Amino acid sequence: MPAVSHPDPYAPPAAEVVPQEGLEVGEGIRVDDPMPLAWWSIGLLLASDGLALVEQAMRALLPFDGADGLWKLQEIASLVMIWLWLAYLVVFLCWMYRVSWNAKRREPAVVTMSPGWGVGSFFVPIAHLFVPCRMLMQVSRATRGEVRLVLVWWLTAMLVFAIAVVWAVLSVQTAVAEMRESYQNGSEAAVSLAPGSARPGLLEWLMLCVDLVVLWLEVVMVLALSRRQLGWMAA
Numbered sequence: 001m002p003a004v005s006h007p008d009p010y011a012p013p014a015a016e017v018v019p020q021e022g023l024e025v026g027e028g029i030r031v032d033d034p035m036p037l038a039w040w041s042i043g044l045l046l047a048s049d050g051l052a053l054v055e056q057a058m059r060a061l062l063p064f065d066g067a068d069g070l071w072k073l074q075e076i077a078s079l080v081m082i083w084l085w086l087a088y089l090v091v092f093l094c095w096m097y098r099v100s101w102n103a104k105r106r107e108p109a110v111v112t113m114s115p116g117w118g119v120g121s122f123f124v125p126i127a128h129l130f131v132p133c134r135m136l137m138q139v140s141r142a143t144r145g146e147v148r149l150v151l152v153w154w155l156t157a158m159l160v161f162a163i164a165v166v167w168a169v170l171s172v173q174t175a176v177a178e179m180r181e182s183y184q185n186g187s188e189a190a191v192s193l194a195p196g197s198a199r200p201g202l203l204e205w206l207m208l209c210v211d212l213v214v215l216w217l218e219v220v221m222v223l224a225l226s227r228r229q230l231g232w233m234a235a
Contacts, residue, residue: 031102031232037095038226042219044088049215051081056200056208093119095222096132100139102229107142129158136221143228145221153217160214163207170203 055077100115118135121127133154140147 034098034226038222041092041095048084103139103142110142111138149221156214160211167203
């Protein structure tokens with residue numbers, strides 16, 4: 001009578017892996033799909049920058065003299081633009097965390113920073129000037145992406161930040177000078193929105209132009225990193 005082989009009772013049971021939120025790459029490391037967050041962040045950024053361009057063109061071209069309705073329209077556009085930008089920031093940080101998490105799981109020797117610190121550093125003074133860039137450069141290196149693209153994008157974004165700071169300082173100085181002059185002249189209205197005071201100046205146009213360059217670089221970078229990590233999932 002032939003011997004009947006029985007399974008080893010001490011052998012561990014075969015685990016059946018059913019991917020839930022992510023998929024398995026060739027090396028058995030789970031990664032999450034970054035493309036939905038990538039498209040959402042790009043869409044919100046396009047909407048925010050597009051509305052900023054419209055709002056600035058309105059202030060430059062439309063006759064605001066005594067037109068309260070146009071002032072209201074411009075204020076609504078500015079408010080919607082701010083909310084769109086805040087929504088973009090939240091989604092972009094979620095995207096950054098996801099691609100950082102994927103890269104650290106895949107290449108822990110390359111991505112030495114934690115995804116949480118990379119995202120949280122945006123809210124830490126001084127650290128927000130260089131830590132996020134370093135995080136994304138490590139992610140790009142692990143993803144076999146173009147590290148120089150990340151660096152150029154970050155430096156251009158820092159240029160926009162610097163222009164915005166200079167513009168804000170000059171605006172405050174102008175407002176203080178107008179206030180001082182109004183008090184010296186005995187006027188009760190300290191600072192008023194006089195006709196033409198809302199016209200965008202050279203710094204505002206420069207800031208918007210550089211910001212559009214940042215937009216283009218960011219779209220290229222986000223899509224490139226996301227598509228490369230999507231390739232891990234398909235491997």
